[in-house]
Amino acid sequence: MNSKFWQQRWQEGRIGFHQSDVNLQLIKYFSTLALPIGSRVLVPLCGKSVDMVWLARAGYDVIGIELVESAVQAFFDEQNITPIITEFTSNFDESTLKRYQGQLAGQTISLWVADIFALSSTAIGDIAAVYDRAALIALPADVRPDYSEQIYKLSNNAPQLLITLNYEQSKKDGPPFSISQEQLKHYYDANYEIIELENQSSILNSASELSVTEHVWLLSKR
DSSP: OOHHHHHHHHHTTOOTTOOSSOOHHHHHHGGGGOOOTTOEEEEETOTTOTHHHHHHHTTOEEEEEESOHHHHHHHHHHTTOOOEEEEEEOTTTOOEEEEEEEEETTEEEEEEESOGGGOOHHHHOOOSEEEESSSGGGSOTTTHHHHHHHHHHHHTSOOEEEEEEEOOGGGSOOSSOOOOHHHHHHHHTTTEEEEEEEEEEEEEETTTTEEEEEEEEEEEEO
16 A cells, blocks of 8 residues: 555645544444444544444444554544554564554444554454445555455455445546446455445536545445
């Protein structure tokens, strides 16, 4: 992953992808995952998303993975949580990984400062489900197949609630990137049953009148 690109985005405050409110699709469709209370939910490329607060208050432990440490620090600062910080050595490339861990609403939130490809399922522990609102669409096309395989390995094929965008990519540079249904099937069809829960179209940019469709998917183990 392009560490310098994302470090610079956060440093310059160019984080338009960050939502100040909880994602409405998470609230509407999280129950389709049918998770027991207390389950552990993986949130890849989590930033400082308040969706993790919603998950904790709903009764779930959160495992987040984020490349930029300042984003993780900002999450705990903004939620008034003093985290316990632990350092680890990656089994893949011997890089140093950090885990920030704290409690919110009686649940544990563990945010890893790491390249997602440097982590293993052994390191992060058992995962019951994946919530991906901003990870897949943040990655260029050549990285997505490896990413989807890594999520499959990290979560042991756990079900996913996945949100994607679809628009005419030639009219706008990503991220976020446009992902077609055909591309999605290419990334996930071998390991998951893919069900579309909703799609909704809107105008992404009033100046260019670029139409974008947001898709909500449930990915279930085959």
